[in-house]
Amino acid sequence: MSVLSAQGMTMRFGGLVAVQDVSLTVQEGEIFAVIGPNGAGKTTLFNAITGIYEPTSGVVQFSGREVRLGWTALTIARIALAFVLIGCTAVVAINVESLWTRVINANYVYLQPFPWGKAAGDFFRALAELPFSAGIATGCIGGCVGAATTLILWWRSRRTPDVIARSGVARTFQNIRLFNELSLVQNVLVGMDYRMKAGFWSALLRLPLFFSERERFHAEAEKLLEFVGLADRADSAAGSLPYGYRRRLEIARALAGKPKLILLDEPAAGMNPSEVVDLMALIRRVRDAGTTVVLIEHHMRLVMGVSDRILVLQYGKQIAEGTPAEIRANSACVEAYLGTESHG
Amino acid sequence: MRGRFGAITIILTCAAVVPIVDLALPESLRISEAVRGVFLYAILALGLNVVSGYAGLLNLGIAAFMAIGAYAFAILTCEIYPFQVGFWPGILLTLPIGALAGFVLGAPTLRLRGDYLAIVTLGFGEIVQDLLKNLDTVTKGTQGINPLPSPSFGGEAWTASDEYKWYYLLLAVLVIVVLFVRNLERSRLGRAWFSIRQDELASRSMGIRVERVKMLAFSTGAAIAALAGGLSASVLSSTGEPSNYDFQVSILALCIVIVGGIGGIAGVLVGALVMVGLNSIVLVKAAAALAALGIGGQGNVLLSPNNWKYLIFGLALVLAVRLKPDGLLPPRIERSMR
Amino acid sequence: MQPHEVFLQQLITGLSNGMIIALIALGYTMVYGIIELINFAHGDVFMLGAFLALTLLGVLGMEAWSPTWRIGGVAIMLVGSALFCGGLNWTLDRVAYRSLRRASKLSLLVSAIGCSFICTNLGLFWGGVPMEVFAGGVAAAAPKDFPQLIPQTNLLGASAIRITPADIAVVVVTVPLMIGLVFLVNRTRMGRAMRAVAQDATAAALMGIPVDRVIGITFFIGGALGGFASVVYALYNNTIGFQMGYRAGMDAFTAAVVGGIGSLPGAVLGGLTIGLVRAMSDQYLETQWTNTIVFGMLVMILIFRPSGLLGTTRREKV
Numbered sequence A: 001m002s003v004l005s006a007q008g009m010t011m012r013f014g015g016l017v018a019v020q021d022v023s024l025t026v027q028e029g030e031i032f033a034v035i036g037p038n039g040a041g042k043t044t045l046f047n048a049i050t051g052i053y054e055p056t057s058g059v060v061q062f063s064g065r066e067v068r069l070g071w072t073a074l075t076i077a078r079i080a081l082a083f084v085l086i087g088c089t090a091v092v093a094i095n096v097e098s099l100w101t102r103v104i105n106a107n108y109v110y111l112q113p114f115p116w117g118k119a120a121g122d123f124f125r126a127l128a129e130l131p132f133s134a135g136i137a138t139g140c141i142g143g144c145v146g147a148a149t150t151l152i153l154w155w156r157s158r159r160t161p162d163v164i165a166r167s168g169v170a171r172t173f174q175n176i177r178l179f180n181e182l183s184l185v186q187n188v189l190v191g192m193d194y195r196m197k198a199g200f201w202s203a204l205l206r207l208p209l210f211f212s213e214r215e216r217f218h219a220e221a222e223k224l225l226e227f228v229g230l231a232d233r234a235d236s237a238a239g240s241l242p243y244g245y246r247r248r249l250e251i252a253r254a255l256a257g258k259p260k261l262i263l264l265d266e267p268a269a270g271m272n273p274s275e276v277v278d279l280m281a282l283i284r285r286v287r288d289a290g291t292t293v294v295l296i297e298h299h300m301r302l303v304m305g306v307s308d309r310i311l312v313l314q315y316g317k318q319i320a321e322g323t324p325a326e327i328r329a330n331s332a333c334v335e336a337y338l339g340t341e342s343h344g
Numbered sequence B: 001m002r003g004r005f006g007a008i009t010i011i012l013t014c015a016a017v018v019p020i021v022d023l024a025l026p027e028s029l030r031i032s033e034a035v036r037g038v039f040l041y042a043i044l045a046l047g048l049n050v051v052s053g054y055a056g057l058l059n060l061g062i063a064a065f066m067a068i069g070a071y072a073f074a075i076l077t078c079e080i081y082p083f084q085v086g087f088w089p090g091i092l093l094t095l096p097i098g099a100l101a102g103f104v105l106g107a108p109t110l111r112l113r114g115d116y117l118a119i120v121t122l123g124f125g126e127i128v129q130d131l132l133k134n135l136d137t138v139t140k141g142t143q144g145i146n147p148l149p150s151p152s153f154g155g156e157a158w159t160a161s162d163e164y165k166w167y168y169l170l171l172a173v174l175v176i177v178v179l180f181v182r183n184l185e186r187s188r189l190g191r192a193w194f195s196i197r198q199d200e201l202a203s204r205s206m207g208i209r210v211e212r213v214k215m216l217a218f219s220t221g222a223a224i225a226a227l228a229g230g231l232s233a234s235v236l237s238s239t240g241e242p243s244n245y246d247f248q249v250s251i252l253a254l255c256i257v258i259v260g261g262i263g264g265i266a267g268v269l270v271g272a273l274v275m276v277g278l279n280s281i282v283l284v285k286a287a288a289a290l291a292a293l294g295i296g297g298q299g300n301v302l303l304s305p306n307n308w309k310y311l312i313f314g315l316a317l318v319l320a321v322r323l324k325p326d327g328l329l330p331p332r333i334e335r336s337m338r
Numbered sequence C: 001m002q003p004h005e006v007f008l009q010q011l012i013t014g015l016s017n018g019m020i021i022a023l024i025a026l027g028y029t030m031v032y033g034i035i036e037l038i039n040f041a042h043g044d045v046f047m048l049g050a051f052l053a054l055t056l057l058g059v060l061g062m063e064a065w066s067p068t069w070r071i072g073g074v075a076i077m078l079v080g081s082a083l084f085c086g087g088l089n090w091t092l093d094r095v096a097y098r099s100l101r102r103a104s105k106l107s108l109l110v111s112a113i114g115c116s117f118i119c120t121n122l123g124l125f126w127g128g129v130p131m132e133v134f135a136g137g138v139a140a141a142a143p144k145d146f147p148q149l150i151p152q153t154n155l156l157g158a159s160a161i162r163i164t165p166a167d168i169a170v171v172v173v174t175v176p177l178m179i180g181l182v183f184l185v186n187r188t189r190m191g192r193a194m195r196a197v198a199q200d201a202t203a204a205a206l207m208g209i210p211v212d213r214v215i216g217i218t219f220f221i222g223g224a225l226g227g228f229a230s231v232v233y234a235l236y237n238n239t240i241g242f243q244m245g246y247r248a249g250m251d252a253f254t255a256a257v258v259g260g261i262g263s264l265p266g267a268v269l270g271g272l273t274i275g276l277v278r279a280m281s282d283q284y285l286e287t288q289w290t291n292t293i294v295f296g297m298l299v300m301i302l303i304f305r306p307s308g309l310l311g312t313t314r315r316e317k318v
Helices: A042-049 A073-094 A096-105 A118-129 A133-156 A160-167 A184-195 A200-202 A208-228 A243-255 A271-290 A300-306 A326-329 A331-341 B005-023 B032-054 B063-076 B085-110 B113-132 B163-185 B189-196 B199-206 B212-236 B247-260 B265-292 B307-323 C005-033 C042-060 C069-098 C105-127 C132-137 C167-188 C187-199 C201-206 C213-235 C244-259 C266-285 C287-304
Strands: A002-013 A016-027 A033-034 A056-064 A169-171 A261-265 A292-296 A309-314 A319-321
Touching: A002 A042, A016 A042, A016 A292, A016 A319, A033 A042, A033 A261, A033 A271, A033 A300, A042 A056, A042 A292, A042 C244, A073 A096, A073 A133, A118 A160, A133 B085, A160 A169, A160 A184, A160 C213, A160 C266, A169 A243, A169 B005, A184 A243, A184 B163, A184 B189, A184 C005, A200 A208, A200 B163, A200 B189, A208 A243, A243 A261, A243 B085, A261 B063, A261 C105, A271 A292, A271 A300, A271 B247, A300 A326, A309 A326, A309 A331, A309 B085, A319 A326, A319 A331, A319 B032, A319 C042, B005 B032, B005 B163, B005 C042, B032 B063, B032 B163, B032 B189, B032 B247, B032 B265, B063 B085, B063 B212, B063 C187, B085 B113, B085 B212, B085 C287, B113 B247, B113 C105, B113 C244, B163 B189, B163 B212, B163 C201, B189 B199, B189 B212, B199 B212, B199 C244, B247 B265, B265 B307, B307 C069, B307 C105, C005 C042, C005 C167, C005 C187, C005 C213, C005 C244, C042 C069, C042 C105, C042 C132, C042 C213, C069 C105, C069 C213, C105 C132, C105 C167, C105 C244, C167 C187, C167 C213, C167 C266, C187 C201, C187 C213, C201 C213, C244 C266, C244 C287, C266 C287
Parallel strands: A033 A292, A033 A309, A169 A261, A261 A292
Antiparallel strands: A002 A016, A002 A056, A309 A319
């Protein structure tokens, strides 16, 4: 079964076509590489897949499902609720002074008990007697504005990166984006965040759930750091890590959400040969632990060494796809990429 | 205790003994009344710190939420209105009301870019003053609402002469707010706040629901600011006029957070002491001293210490950012967050 | 007045005020375009420009001049305020912002807010200068009268609609400035350097563009526009005060955001929009609600077009 399927992906920025009609299918348990010269559109493709960009056209499916918040009863209920609430608020707000005079001032005698029942009656009577413009019209306009706002905010949030990440797709970044002020464990814990249950109130009041969860996830985070070989630095700030270790921490952070699929954007950039060897082993271990891997890489030894299949991009178009052996034998690829920019 | 809890404890303990020292001093040197202002601003600034320090959302209209809290408390408790719920329910109700106001402003605007949000909050700060002024049927316009009730513990209500009771009440509220904010800081939520402050896109790609997390920060900050507003109205027994909650107040709160050390509780407490101390102790005493010498007053604009306020706040901000970008007591996030 | 005359009159007032707002908004949008900073102090620089104009007016005794000479007086004030505001804005960049180029956006903005407060306070002190035009400097904080150098007589004679020489002056000053600015940014070497720095300061520096100087010049030009605007504002409204920078700055920044910050035509469009909305709201709703209406409009525009009317979305580099 395919974990990731992206069909007919096109990404246009103004007049520039960064990615043009690229399709790829990644099977479960695979290590899949995307290669191509600089500016071939690899990172753009990743960004379109993970929701940072909305592709100009094309369909992305994870495990056969398009990840996009759909029209559910809840959405419709939210928009309707926004209509009613904001409509009513608008009516009360526009008429607040006349309502206040009629309901509060007319009924309240200084320091005498307040006739709540009569005041409530007056309130509804006053509402019913509002002229059309200040009553129904205002309510409808306010309601429509509220509903439109809710709709547009919902529309924009349907396929944001958090929605995709929460469906089990994690990624790393080409220009490492760690949380430098947080410790290593904390970085990993951010990646676990969406699996946690304890919310605002358990944190505020330190309910038992808070403590049990903290124990559990801390232990798990330390284990993950051990998995990538950073356990001894767990409590130092991420910003203090040497470059080579940062990539590994980013991988640990991405793995923290227990993703089905992980996308690595140039994981070997800036690494020395022995670090690359370690990284290859790490990528294999990630796959063996049950996570499908898609990676962008320039480092040919790594790509040829770990990948099951390779997709080659040039100028935003796919020019070949196949096993490492097939790609090596493909003259177009060698010419476009391997022949000119081989790193060895 | 780990992290800076030591510093917080020391500051709060010192605060607890101020009235005792104060009683031993001559009248003109007593400061406990001014220190109450420090507590109120510390609470306000803790609210701002949740929004701007933790989540990195610049809120230039925090005073508006203070105003909302003050007026909500006043309308709920003042005897010229029928509600009269009493001091404690009134104070507690400022929290959900402030949070609701934060939600109403935040829901449509928290997706905006950082500096756009700053402008929207700045505008909100002005609009709330306008609303309070214009809706005079409800809010009594520029007169403010008074008298407001004081707390009572079984016995008679406090009066202005019970200044030490007030002092300890405010200190107690401050301690509770510090504890709650600290609980939030050292939780999954606090971590999410720090992460979006540092790199919003990366946190989003890790599955953090940025809008929701920002909204929690914004509403929490607004609720704390509203609490500060309710308390200050109760201390003064009046809301004062709407322009008491103007941009200057928001900026003073911002100065406290920036000068003290953005994103840390101990820093905010120190910042409140320094900035409010400057504002309501040094300037006030200087004005009194000048008046005693027979200079100052209306004649020369330079001789009235009050006229130097903007300059002092401005310089504090520029110099703090330039010389001590992390504040006087910078938080060490990687240590405190465990 | 007939209803349509009322409407036309508000249209004229709104456009005149809108032009002034647009001129200030251009200063915001230029600086934002190049270093992504809301130059909070810009409004206060504008305010100090008006104080300088009033000082010049008092020192030179322009009130006693003949009408023809007064035009020259206005020119002196325009040039003086523009140079002063430009220089002041440049100095702010040099002293308070330049060292923060690599710091977070938040620090930069906080520094700008600090500068704004310092300038406000300078305005307060300036109002206390014992000169006749400042009412002897007794009530420093009080608003100051700005003499009507340009008469407010109606050019249309007995017509109910008023178009005054002041309205004309607004157009005569602002329109050439806007055209000149567009020419400068789009057609000159300097403009090209500005656009290059705006897009990518590091790359521009590597191409040999003196980035700090270009940014400094942008600040100077933005400030100078604010200086021109301050004189026009003072002549048009005949009253100035040390707190006017905050209000005007807020309107102008709103205008820049409404139009799409970073876009020069956007700033002009936004300024005119705000001017018109204010005028219409003053006339057809109650004046006291005008600010609320403008704020509501700002929020609505930002919800439905997050980058303003003419703005383009900037993509974060990932």
